[in-house]
Amino acid sequence: MTDLVTPTRPGADVAVPAPAASVRRPAGTLLAGTLLLVGLALLAAAVVALRGHGWLQAGVALAGLILAHSGASRWGRRRFGPGFDLTLWLCGAWLVLLVVAAVAAPMLGLPEHEDLTGALGEPILARPDLVTNHPLGTNNFGLDLLARVLYGARASLVTALTAVLIGMVVGGALGILAGYFRGVVDVVIGILTNALLAVPPLILLIALATVLEPTLRNISLGLATLATPSMIRMARATTIAVSQREFVTAARSMGASGPHVMLRELLPNVVLPLASYGMVMVSVLIVAEASLSFLGLGIQAPAPSWGNMIAEGEGTVFRDHPHIVLVPGTVLFLTVFSFNCLGERARRRFDPRRSQLEEA
Amino acid sequence: MSAVPMRTLQAEDRATVLQVDDLHTVIRTPRGPVRAVDGVSLTLRRGETLGLVGESGSGKSVLGRSIMGLYRSGSTMSVTGRVLFEGRDVQAMQAAELRALWGSGIGMVFQDPLTALNPVKRIGRHLTETLRRHQTISVRQARVRAIELLGLVGIPDPRRRVEQYPHELSGGMRQRVVIAMALANDPALVIADEPTTALDVTVQRQILDLLDDLRTELGLAILLISHNLGVVAGRAERVAVMYGGRIVETAAAGDVFAAPAHPYTGALLAAIPRLADPAHRRLRAIDGTPPDLVSPPVGCRFAPRCPAAQDDCRTAQPVLTDLATEARAGGSGDGVLNAHRAACLHPNLGAEPRPSDQGVR
Ligand SMILES: Nc1ncnc2c1ncn2[C@@H]1O[C@H](COP(=O)(O)OP(=O)(O)OP(=O)(O)O)[C@@H](O)[C@H]1O
Ligand code: SF4
Numbered sequence: 027m028t029d030l031v032t033p034t035r036p037g038a039d040v041a042v043p044a045p046a047a048s049v050r051r052p053a054g055t056l057l058a059g060t061l062l063l064v065g066l067a068l069l070a071a072a073v074v075a076l077r078g079h080g081w082l083q084a085g086v087a088l089a090g091l092i093l094a095h096s097g098a099s100r101w102g103r104r105r106f107g108p109g110f111d112l113t114l115w116l117c118g119a120w121l122v123l124l125v126v127a128a129v130a131a132p133m134l135g136l137p138e139h140e141d142l143t144g145a146l147g148e149p150i151l152a153r154p155d156l157v158t159n160h161p162l163g164t165n166n167f168g169l170d171l172l173a174r175v176l177y178g179a180r181a182s183l184v185t186a187l188t189a190v191l192i193g194m195v196v197g198g199a200l201g202i203l204a205g206y207f208r209g210v211v212d213v214v215i216g217i218l219t220n221a222l223l224a225v226p227p228l229i230l231l232i233a234l235a236t237v238l239e240p241t242l243r244n245i246s247l248g249l250a251t252l253a254t255p256s257m258i259r260m261a262r263a264t265t266i267a268v269s270q271r272e273f274v275t276a277a278r279s280m281g282a283s284g285p286h287v288m289l290r291e292l293l294p295n296v297v298l299p300l301a302s303y304g305m306v307m308v309s310v311l312i313v314a315e316a317s318l319s320f321l322g323l324g325i326q327a328p329a330p331s332w333g334n335m336i337a338e339g340e341g342t343v344f345r346d347h348p349h350i351v352l353v354p355g356t357v358l359f360l361t362v363f364s365f366n367c368l369g370e371r372a373r374r375r376f377d378p379r380r381s382q383l384e385e386a
Numbered sequence: 387m388s389a390v391p392m393r394t395l396q397a398e399d400r401a402t403v404l405q406v407d408d409l410h411t412v413i414r415t416p417r418g419p420v421r422a423v424d425g426v427s428l429t430l431r432r433g434e435t436l437g438l439v440g441e442s443g444s445g446k447s448v449l450g451r452s453i454m455g456l457y458r459s460g461s462t463m464s465v466t467g468r469v470l471f472e473g474r475d476v477q478a479m480q481a482a483e484l485r486a487l488w489g490s491g492i493g494m495v496f497q498d499p500l501t502a503l504n505p506v507k508r509i510g511r512h513l514t515e516t517l518r519r520h521q522t523i524s525v526r527q528a529r530v531r532a533i534e535l536l537g538l539v540g541i542p543d544p545r546r547r548v549e550q551y552p553h554e555l556s557g558g559m560r561q562r563v564v565i566a567m568a569l570a571n572d573p574a575l576v577i578a579d580e581p582t583t584a585l586d587v588t589v590q591r592q593i594l595d596l597l598d599d600l601r602t603e604l605g606l607a608i609l610l611i612s613h614n615l616g617v618v619a620g621r622a623e624r625v626a627v628m629y630g631g632r633i634v635e636t637a638a639a640g641d642v643f644a645a646p647a648h649p650y651t652g653a654l655l656a657a658i659p660r661l662a663d664p665a666h667r668r669l670r671a672i673d674g675t676p677p678d679l680v681s682p683p684v685g686c687r688f689a690p691r692c693p694a695a696q697d698d699c700r701t702a703q704p705v706l707t708d709l710a711t712e713a714r715a716g717g718s719g720d721g722v723l724n725a726h727r728a729a730c731l732h733p734n735l736g737a738e739p740r741p742s743d744q745g746v747r
């Protein structure tokens with residue numbers, strides 16, 4: 027764009043901004059580098075030198091992380107342009123790390139996470155200390171929190187992702203049918219959707235949990251009933267918006283049948299917004315699963331889940347040993363935040379109301 | 387590019403492709419029934435272009451879609467009258483018959499090539515899907531044919547284009563793709579609904595010339611819909627002018643340009659944009675707004691805006707009538723189809739002949 031405009035616009039002096047930028051550049055890079063290094067130094071100091079200082083160690087480590095983040099983000103914007111979003115990359119990195127670690131958990135040689143007899147010799151309620159055998163500490167049975175967090179991630183991610191997938195398939199199909207046929211089909215599906223949405227989600231879950239065995243499959247199905255109605259709405263709205271575009275009439279005017287229009291013309295346009303909405307939905311469902319387990323209705327202890335791990339902080343435990351709650355809480359927060367962050371970004375990109383994909 | 391070579395053919399020699407008799411399309415809306423098409427008759431023969439011209443909202447698109455059978459009687463609208471495509475009543479067809487007709491018998495070219503292509507589908511898929519729907523050919527054959535078709539509509543390097551997505555093509559190129567899609571299964575009739583309105587002037591001319599070349603080459607019948615008389619000038623053999631859901635004047639193109647009888651046609655002629663005008667200029671010569679098709683005015687629908695209106699215009703509904711040929715100098719009516727007819731109580735019979743070279747050429 028600019029290289030087309032600049033030469034034709036009279037009086038535009040392209041040479042002016044350049045020196046200013048090149049003067050600012052080294053200073054900016056220096057600042058970014060300093061922030062990054064100081065941050066990392068604080069973090070290292072907290073891990074190694076402040077061992078056993080509890081809150082102070084956590085505080086210094088947090089400050090170090092914040093400084094390092096701001097330094098790295100400045101540096102990234104200079105290096106890769108103003109569109110660079112470090113938080114987004116960190117979110118992606120966190121999720122990749124979490125998934126890989128959760129999948130590989132049995133092969134990591136971690137201390138015992140579930141079997142109480144296997145943890146008999148371990149210290150109980152050990153504080154997090156990155157340079158020991160229990161980097162995130164242990165609980166009151168001596169079970170390793172890092173191992174429990176990773177095995178808990180398996181339960182959380184499997185249930186939430188399965189539920190979202192079911193929701194996308196079922197909700198997407200119903201939504202497209204409703205949006206394509208309108209009329210009676212739309213009314214029937216609309217009543218179903220509204221009925222499901224009318225029940226407060228947690229109450230619905232608790233009701234389901236009281237009649238169903240708390241297995242991974244049943245929890246996934248329960249969560250899927252939460253995901254489906256909003257997926258139906260999303261798919262229906264997108265379908266209606268897309269159906270009004272001329273290419274649908276064009277396809278019909280070339281003899282395309284109803285199923286063809288839905289599968290070949292509408293579906294590809296509905297999938298992207300639905301998938302980005304699914305990302306946000308995953309974060310909601312992780313919290314829902316955690317709530318269920320926290321209430322003792324989800325994954326049953328001693329099998330770990332983030333929700334029942336947080337529940338271990340009941341009573342005076344949280345006051346005396348805050349890490350019991352903070353460790354799973356932080357992991358839960360980071361994961362939910364990451365899914366949300368990526369999902370929101372994708373949603374803005376594929377919003378059906380402004381999805382001008384053709385406007386490259 | 388003029389229609390003159392076709393004139394040498396006897397009108398009777400050319401098979402009638404489309405015959406529309408007294409077509410009414412009423413769309414039910416919350417405001418009341420919209421009489422979008424209100425008694426339209428027209429005929430289209432092989433190798434002929436009929437220009438259908440009228441302001442925005444005059445019912446051209448509804449007419450086009452009713453002819454195709456895309457609009458048919460149902461819960462939201464009622465279509466009455468007859469649409470005979472190659473002797474078969476389109477409005478009476480079953481859904482499966484219609485689907486077989488669409489794309490193979492009748493092709494449609496849409497106004498906005500930006501929205502007429504699916505943004506997430508490659509160009510090749512757009513063509514091969516319709517090819518394979520109507521013909522039993524392999525994927526490979528369909529692809530070869532798709533490349534041929536893109537070549538036919540003048541797209542350079544079609545081999546590369548089939549792999550691209552719509553947004554990678556310019557507006558003119560996309561419209562060529564839309565035309566290729568309409569032509570994929572050798573239709574006898576192409577309905578081009580404002581095929582150039584979304585394009586800039588030079589590209590407009592190329593697309594119109596392309597359609598005209600294809601008509602001669604493939605013997606197509608084309609219904610060329612536009613709100614601009616200039617667009618159909620020189621490309622249509624006959625012109626029908628539409629106002630408020632009705633055809634108000636129809637004649638051989640030359641007669642319409644040389645001696646517009648209906649005051650509305652005169653106003654449209656005065657509104658043809660000159661090449662010097664900025665693009666996308668609106669019709670400026672006609673004051674007032676088109677009639678509300680929920681409750682159109684009694685009598686002549688153009689009366690509220692007509693400079694020639696008299697008292698009787700507001701009570702009597704004028705019908706399409708032949709203008710007395712002897713009253714007209716230079717009328718070139720050959721056969722019934724080309725007869726100069728107008729729906730006006732006080733037609734302008736002594737119009738100053740107007741040079742017809744003002745159009746987009
Ligand atoms: N689906 C519909 N529902 C309700 N009214 C409609 C519908 N389609 C068309 N109309 C009405 O029918 C009339 C004719 O519309 P049509 O689209 O045929 O006009 P047009 O001549 O094609 O105009 P344009 O040049 O703007 O395309 C208008 O008054 C329009 O409001
Ligand atoms: S009938 Fe009367 S109002 Fe209608 S166009 Fe003719 S002169 Fe004008």
Ligand SMILES: [Mg+2]
Binds near residue numbers: 446448
């Ligand atoms: Mg139209």
